[in-house]
Amino acid sequence: MSKHTQSEPARDFTLDEAANELQIHKVTVRRWIANGTLPAYRIKGSRVVRIRRADLEALKQPIGGAA
Numbered sequence: 218m219s220k221h222t223q224s225e226p227a228r229d230f231t232l233d234e235a236a237n238e239l240q241i242h243k244v245t246v247r248r249w250i251a252n253g254t255l256p257a258y259r260i261k262g263s264r265v266v267r268i269r270r271a272d273l274e275a276l277k278q279p280i281g282g283a284a
Contacts, residue, residue: 227270228270229267229268229269229270230267230268230269230270230273231265231266231267231268232246232247232266232268235255235268235273238273239273239276239277246268250266250268254276255268255272255273255276256268256269256272257272
């Protein structure tokens with residue numbers, strides 16, 4: 218019987234959670250998924266869409282060189 222002392226593994230985001238994380242509207246998240254800017258996947262046999270944490274973090278990365 219072991220207790221988990223580490224935090225839970227990072228789970229994937231719903232559309233609403235992704236929008237909150239990126240501080241954008243849910244419609245923008247849907248648009249980015251539709252045009253390929255933000256990778257997402259649908260859970261088999263359902264309409265549920267999920268976005269991986271790594272894909273959200275990649276959108277937050279600064280672009281260009283340091284000033």
